Amino acid sequence: MTSDPPHLTEFARSVYAAxxxxxxxxxxxxxxxxxxxxxxxxxxGVGSILAQSGxxxxxxxxxxxxxxxxxxxxxxxxxxxxxxxTIINGRVRMT
DNA sequence: CAATTGACGGGTG
DNA sequence: GCACCCGCCAATT
Numbered sequence: 001m002t003s004d005p006p007h008l009t010e011f012a013r014s015v016y017a018a019x020x021x022x023x024x025x026x027x028x029x030x031x032x033x034x035x036x037x038x039x040x041x042x043x044x045g046v047g048s049i050l051a052q053s054g055x056x057x058x059x060x061x062x063x064x065x066x067x068x069x070x071x072x073x074x075x076x077x078x079x080x081x082x083x084x085x086t087i088i089n090g091r092v093r094m095t
Numbered sequence: 096c097a098a099t100t101g102a103c104g105g106g107t108g
Numbered sequence: 109g110c111a112c113c114c115g116c117c118a119a120t121t
Contacts, residue, residue, distance in 0.1 A: 011118080030103050034117085043103040045117035051102050052119070063102075071102040 012049045014038050019050075022062045025084040027092050029066040047071075068092040 008016075018036035022028045030043035039045060043066070050060055061079035063071075068091040070076040077087050086093040 009118080034103090039117070041104080041115080042117045044101070044115090045103090045119095047102040048100090048118040049102095053102095060102080065102085066104055076102095 011037060011039055011042070011045065015046050015049050016053075016056065016058060019058050019060070019063060022059060024059075024062075027062050027064045027068075027080065027085060029064055031066050033063060064092055068094045 014037035015033055018033045019028070021036065030046045031040075034040060034042040034046045037046065046063075050058075050063060053060060061072075061076050062083070064076070064080075065071055070080075070087075070090060070092070077090070080087060080092065
């Protein structure tokens with residue numbers, strides 16, 4: 001590999017770690033992940049990293065919006081339902 | 096280095 | 109519920 005390494009930032013590593021802490025059957029919002037990553041308010045930063053993560057060993061399907069809506073749609077809903085998450089009208093059930 | 100874009104969040108009308 | 113604005117952070121151009 002003559003290519004240079006991705007050189008992930010500390011923030012990105014913290015985001016990956018936070019997402020890995022999310023247990024199956026549950027969901028977390030970008031703001032929650034950002035807060036766990038040590039950058040509260042960086043919800044957009046989390047989205048930016050996740051969007052690029054593609055291929056990483058991450059349960060990205062557990063990451064949803066703050067209002068319980070799914071950012072990616074069909075694929076998201078199918079995976080979450082497979083994890084045991086209840087989805088109503090395209091939104092994750094918030095109890 | 097500046098400007099733009101993007102899997103966001105909250106507030107206001 | 110929908111439309112618009114501001115703030116916030118990271119990656120890309």
